[in-house]
Amino acid sequence: MFPRALDDTRAYDIARALMDGFNRHYRLFREASAAAKARFEAGDWQGQQRAARERIEFYDRRVDEAAERLSTEFNVGSLPMHVWQQVKLHYIGLLVNHLQPELAETFFNSVNTKILHRSYFHNDFIFVRPAVSTEYIENDEPASQPTYRAYYPTRDTLRETLLRIVDNYQLQREFEDLGRDIEYVLQAMRARFGDVKLRANFQIQVLTSLFFRNKGAYIVGKVVNGFTETPFALPILHNRRGQLFIDAALFGEDDLLLLFSFARAYFMVDMEIPSAYVQFLRSLMPRKPRWELYNALGLHKQGKNQFYRDFLYHLRHSSDHFRIAPGIKGMVMLVFDLPSFPYVFKVIKDFYPPQKETTREQIQSKYLLVKTHDRVGRMADTMEYSNVAFPLGRFEEELIAELREFCPSLLEIEGDSLVIRHLYIERRMIPLNIYLRDATPEQMEHAVIEYGNAIKDLVAANIFPGDMLWKNFGVTRHGKVVFYDYDEIEYLTDCNFRKVPEPRTEEEELSGEVWYPVGPRDVFPETFGPFLLGNPQVRELFMRHHADLLDPAFWEGHKERIRAGHVHDVFPYERSKRFRRANAAGSPFTSYDGPPPPKLHPPAANTAANSAFNPL
Numbered sequence: 001m002f003p004r005a006l007d008d009t010r011a012y013d014i015a016r017a018l019m020d021g022f023n024r025h026y027r028l029f030r031e032a033s034a035a036a037k038a039r040f041e042a043g044d045w046q047g048q049q050r051a052a053r054e055r056i057e058f059y060d061r062r063v064d065e066a067a068e069r070l071s072t073e074f075n076v077g078s079l080p081m082h083v084w085q086q087v088k089l090h091y092i093g094l095l096v097n098h099l100q101p102e103l104a105e106t107f108f109n110s111v112n113t114k115i116l117h118r119s120y121f122h123n124d125f126i127f128v129r130p131a132v133s134t135e136y137i138e139n140d141e142p143a144s145q146p147t148y149r150a151y152y153p154t155r156d157t158l159r160e161t162l163l164r165i166v167d168n169y170q171l172q173r174e175f176e177d178l179g180r181d182i183e184y185v186l187q188a189m190r191a192r193f194g195d196v197k198l199r200a201n202f203q204i205q206v207l208t209s210l211f212f213r214n215k216g217a218y219i220v221g222k223v224v225n226g227f228t229e230t231p232f233a234l235p236i237l238h239n240r241r242g243q244l245f246i247d248a249a250l251f252g253e254d255d256l257l258l259l260f261s262f263a264r265a266y267f268m269v270d271m272e273i274p275s276a277y278v279q280f281l282r283s284l285m286p287r288k289p290r291w292e293l294y295n296a297l298g299l300h301k302q303g304k305n306q307f308y309r310d311f312l313y314h315l316r317h318s319s320d321h322f323r324i325a326p327g328i329k330g331m332v333m334l335v336f337d338l339p340s341f342p343y344v345f346k347v348i349k350d351f352y353p354p355q356k357e358t359t360r361e362q363i364q365s366k367y368l369l370v371k372t373h374d375r376v377g378r379m380a381d382t383m384e385y386s387n388v389a390f391p392l393g394r395f396e397e398e399l400i401a402e403l404r405e406f407c408p409s410l411l412e413i414e415g416d417s418l419v420i421r422h423l424y425i426e427r428r429m430i431p432l433n434i435y436l437r438d439a440t441p442e443q444m445e446h447a448v449i450e451y452g453n454a455i456k457d458l459v460a461a462n463i464f465p466g467d468m469l470w471k472n473f474g475v476t477r478h479g480k481v482v483f484y485d486y487d488e489i490e491y492l493t494d495c496n497f498r499k500v501p502e503p504r505t506e507e508e509e510l511s512g513e514v515w516y517p518v519g520p521r522d523v524f525p526e527t528f529g530p531f532l533l534g535n536p537q538v539r540e541l542f543m544r545h546h547a548d549l550l551d552p553a554f555w556e557g558h559k560e561r562i563r564a565g566h567v568h569d570v571f572p573y574e575r576s577k578r579f580r581r582a583n584a585a586g587s588p589f590t591s592y593d594g595p596p597p598p599k600l601h602p603p604a605a606n607t608a609a610n611s612a613f614n615p616l
Contacts, residue, residue: 011086014074018087019094021066022107026100029058033298036212036268041173043238045215045567052213052265052298053372059301063110076115084116084125092131099273101132106305129309134275147276148221151204159186161204165219166246169210171236173244181246184579185234188249189223192230199226207280210236212268214374215569216247218259222284231256231284235573248577254478256285259572262381262427263482265374266298274299295381300371304383307425314341315391322395324402327431328471331356332363332487334406336399337428346382346424349406358487366486367424376461376570378454380474380484382424389417429474432481436470436538445541450481452546458483459558460568462492468528493563496522497555525550 006012032055039048070076091108095101105127112126138147149168153161162182166175175181206221211233219234233250250259260281271277278293285293291306318340325335325344332352337344348360370379395418403411403420412419435447451473458465465472466488473481501516503509528550533539548554561568571578 006086006089008083008086010074010079011083012090014070014076014083014087015090015094017069017073018066018091018108018111019104021062021069021111022100022104024065025058025062025107026103028062029055029298030270030272032058033268034270037171037210037217037270040210040212040217041171043242046565048212048214048268049374049567052268052374055268055298056266056300056372059107059110063107063114066107066111067114070111070115081125084112088125088127095132098132099137100275101137102130102134102275103299103302105130105132106302109305110301134279137273138276144272145208147271147273148205148207148280151206152202153204154202155198158189159183162186165204165206166234166236169217169219171217171244173238173242176239176241176243176245178244178246181579185246185249188251188579192249192251193223196225201226205280207269207277209270209277213265214376215567216571218267220256220281220284229283233259235571237569246579247571248573248579250573250577253285253287255573255577257288258377258478258480260285260288260293260296261377261476261480261572262292262295263375263379263476263480264296264377264572266300267296269297271297274302300381300383304385307383308385311341311343314338315394320394322390322399324396324399325428327434330485332358333485334402338394342428343425344428345420346426347403347407347410347420348422350409351406356487363487366489369489370486373463374461376457377480377572378457378461378483379463379486380426380429380482382426384422384424386422387419388423389414389419392416392418426484427476429476429482429484431471432473432475433470435475436535441537444537446479447475447481448538448541449545450475450479452542452549454481454483455549456546457570459492459555460570462562464490464492464495464523464555466490469531490521492555492559494521495555495559497552497559498522498524499552500524500526523552523555525552525555 032051036048036051039051088108091104095104098104109126116125149165151161151165159182162185163178166178166182201224203224204221205224206219211218211220215237217236219236221232223230223232230251231253233256235247235250236244237247239245250256269277274294274297277297278290281293281296282288282290289307289310291303291310293303294300294306295303318338320338320340322336322338322345325337327335329335332349333346334349335344335346348363350360352358367382367384370382371384373379375381392413393416400418403418407420410421410423412421432447432451436444439447451470454473455465455468465483467485472485473483476482496519503511503515529539533542542549558568
């Protein structure tokens with residue numbers, strides 16, 4: 001229950017200090033995001049990667065600073081609980097005219113859960129559900145610039161409008177030939193929409209900020225015609241001479257879903273009202289949950305908060321039981337899932353087999369590396385949680401027995417709740433070994449090609465996956481292959497890729513043991529074959545498309561280029577989407593497209609994406 005009166009003079013000052021801490025965080029977050037434009041214009045790719053890593057660390061630093069300030073100035077550890085209730089009420093008052101209220105609520109939770117015992121993690125002391133609506137914030141509290149711009153071309157002025165859209169972003173670097181690029185975009189629009197009737201409300205809406213990631217800048221928006229809306233994105237890149245060009249025109253929800261994939265690094269976007277950006281993006285991708293969009297915008301703590309609310313909602317409206325996840329059991333992780341929920345829960349075991357020379361701290365550092373690294377669409381994003389309370393009655397007995405055997409230090413039973421002190425959550429995929437077992441010949445070829453592409457994209461991002469077994473990769477609903485087992489990953493530049501030495505004697509040739517010296521980070525790509533290519537069909541496909549992965553020269557060549565400062569181009573769309581030009585990019589594609597992916601599921605009905613511009 002909340003107190004009847006706000007009678008403690010300390011409560012408002014504490015609330016104000018918390019709000020100051022959040023405002024400082026978001027100001028720094030926004031400055032780092034806005035600076036991405038200058039880094040893109042300068043072609044500062046290492047700076048872009050460094051800024052993306054550092055921005056992820058901003059939040060925890062500001063939370064630590066706020067918690068320390070509260071402890072130092074207000075001795076919050078000794079405050080009675082009714083004062084904390086008053087602090088929350090004062091904080092709600094400070095949110096009324098705030099432009100990022102949902103983020104500020106999450107910040108309040110983060111600081112308070114750092115200070116309070118988890119028995120106080122309920123509605124009286126933290127924001128279990130939002131207290132302030134984010135709907136129509138722009139109407140009541142206008143931002144310094146609108147979330148999106150709307151343009152109203154006719155068929156005759158469409159080319160001029162597209163030129164104006166690009167020009168309004170005021171990129172301080174010349175285009176190679178913007179007029180030519182606009183013609184490419186117009187051709188793509190004609191191919192997509194045909195010669196259809198333009199309705200009275202025909203318009204193009206684009207988000208005010210460019211979206212920056214890796215070596216690209218993206219214009220994101222939608223074409224509105226009558227009752228149909230078609231999402232689109234225009235990627236802008238540098239050519240070899242440092243000039244800009246539009247590389248492709250991506251249309252429809254499926255293209256946008258790949259661009260905003262959970263396996264890609266977060267965008268840098270200059271947002272004054274992030275909830276308005278999420279709302280606009282939801283209109284482009286209605287199948288994508290809000291929490292994933294917050295993540296994609298770099299607001300991963302808000303994404304975690306939103307995800308957990310969605311998870312609690314799902315628990316309340318389901319009745320199935322948590323179980324050991326299907327597939328081959330891992331040596332360092334115990335993985336479980338809820339069949340009705342499309343995510344898996346991963347808990348680090350307390351002990352490992354002798355061949356796994358690692359520690360809990362090392363495993364956690366690998367997952368942190370993935371969180372802060374450029375994932376280039378090939379490493380699943382994970383959410384890390386502490387002290388998660390699950391309903392004990394929803395666990396299968398076999399799963400409880402496994403948890404007690406392998407993870408006893410992380411378990412605690414409180415009444416009818418099972419509390420897990422530390423775990424990771426990531427999207428559920430079909431393990432690649434299971435997918436291959438049941439695949440048609442067409443699906444098998446696509447999966448093998450995608451597996452090699454995934455490894456090559458990781459190589460381009462300076463990642464050696466370590467354990468390359470099929471079971472450590474998953475297939476997404478779009479047919480992409482993604483890596484998700486991180487306990488053995490290393491930076492490519494930290495590894496030594498060697499050829500297996502020729503035996504010097506008959507004894508060495510016949511020896512069943514490794515007779516040559518092996519350093520701790522030596523890798524012998526020739527030896528991958530026996531572990532990966534036991535199936536003759538898989539072997540034939542692999543050798544046809546990706547035999548270079550068994551050659552140390554492939555790995556060493558990429559390593560040396562990265563060490564020399566080169567940042568590889570890895571694109572979040574298929575090669576077939578690109579406008580064909582000889583000098584389209586600074587380096588060739590790192591992976592082979594192969595045939596189009598076979599359908600994993602029937603295509604979802606999506607009027608906005610599939611039938612836009614059709615005459616009524």
